[in-house]
Amino acid sequence: MRRALVTGAAGFIGSHIVDELLDQGWEVCGLDDLSTGDLENLERAHNSDSFTFVRGDVRDRTTVINAIGEADVIFHQAALASVPDSFEDPQAVTTRNCAGTATVMDGAVDRDVESVVIASSAAVYGSGDPLPKKEGQPVEPESPYAASKYYAEKMARQVGGQAGINVAALRYFNVFGPRQDPEGEYAAVIPKFITLLLNGERPVIFGDGEQSRDFVFVKDVVAANLAVATGSCSGVFNVARGESVTINELVEIINEILDMNLEPMYEDPRSGDIRHSCGDISKARKILDYEPSITFENGIKQTINSL
Ligand code: NAD
Known part of the structure; x- marks a missing residue:
């Protein structure tokens, strides 16, 4: 049986990742401090014997190491995910998103985890041309939130590279x-x-x-996360609808x-x-076999x- 830790499990995207992993027979631990998350999002998960929930902070090393347990994969979603809040409180966004990710990577190395999937953001690209945004183009984060996301993906990939852990950063567009x-x-x-x-x-x-905006349905974002984990992929990928x-x-x-x-x-x-804003998804298509499956209207x- 495959085991996963999902950080930010009680949040919007994290809770959908939890549900899909459980549907696919994984054993899942969800970690969340409930700062913006809601336990109601985990109602389905709580009915499963394969799910445990830990209320705790991703910045706390002991909590993270215990929550990782024997996990093969970490889906790291926990973050302060607001541009305006990041301007109001740059310290909060920096500790939650940068120190939080560093603690997760520390734990991943300590527990010899196979893969870490990092929730990054299209915000790292900034507002300039060209469109659609491609993974290889220069980034220009324009807020403390965007800067924290770029730092997190870069640092996680560096630590993963040294330790032999697959690290993929998924740059979500508007989910x-x-x-x-x-x-x-x-x-x-x-x-x-x-x-x-x-x-x-x-x-x-x-x-x-x-x-x-390039609006992408949450189920497609979940599929991209699962594709990275099952394919043991590393690298940076746009997760968008491409339109x-x-x-x-x-x-x-x-x-x-x-x-x-x-x-x-x-x-x-x-x-x-x-x-x-629009994402080029050809890299995810090619390497992850990612294909947005839900039309905008259906979503x-x-x-x-x-x-
Ligand atoms: P969300 O606020 O619903 O989920 C984030 C979760 O993380 C919440 O449940 C919150 O309680 C938890 N959390 C925050 N700080 C924590 C901490 N220190 N310790 C433990 N848990 C903590 O947001 P979301 O929309 O589900 O976003 C999930 C991830 O996707 C975030 O990393 C976000 O930056 C990224 N993202 C989201 C979008 C989008 O359109 N929603 C776009 C780009 C990137």
Whole structure:
């Protein structure tokens, strides 16, 4: 039986990774300090005998080593995942995301783990051209959050390289799906807009709505994580859909699915917002056999049905 540690297990993405691993017969330990995570996300997992949960901090070495136990693979999702919060409290983002990842790598070396999959972010690329973003192009992190993610992926790969541990950093684009917190500051435009429309309220768009994002459904992100782990892959991979959608199109699609016609309200653009984002997924396609399997509309329907 394969064993895994999932950090950030009670969070949006971590909890979906836990569910899929359990479905595939893995024994799973979930570690989370519940700072932004919610135990409700682990309701399915808690019904499984193959799941244990540890409430603890990834910055604590003893906690991490105990949670790793005999794990073959660590899926490291725990982080402070907010750009605005990272500007407000750079110390918090740096300790959680950088020191947290260092502690996980320390534990991985100590426990002789086979592979570590690091949740990185498209934010490492910054807002400049060219598009779509390719793994080999120069990075330009534009926030303490993005800088922490770049540091974490680089450091983890260096430590893994020295110790003979496979380390893959997955640069997630805009992930969406069930369990995403609609109260979330930035990433959660989809659950936020769905919730507003369901309440008959008009969503607010900052700018002209022609800014675009590469929204990837959470199940595809989980599939990329599993592909890396089962293939014992190392390296940096974009995890995206490879196509972008404008915010105006997003509102149109949600309206259509809900059979509504609520016009958005437009306000001044927010400073620091990226205009366009799109990931090149040819490397993940080639090496991980990764293929986004859920259309954007279908992902939105599944998200609506989960609310
Ligand atoms: P989330 O906030 O739902 O999950 C993060 C989890 O980590 C939470 O459950 C939180 O309680 C836990 N956590 C935070 N600090 C911790 C600590 N010190 N010790 C233990 N647990 C801790 O966020 P998410 O959207 O599921 O993001 C998961 C990962 O994916 C993060 O690393 C994030 O940076 C990355 N990511 C997410 C997106 C996205 O669109 N959601 C995009 C790019 C990258």
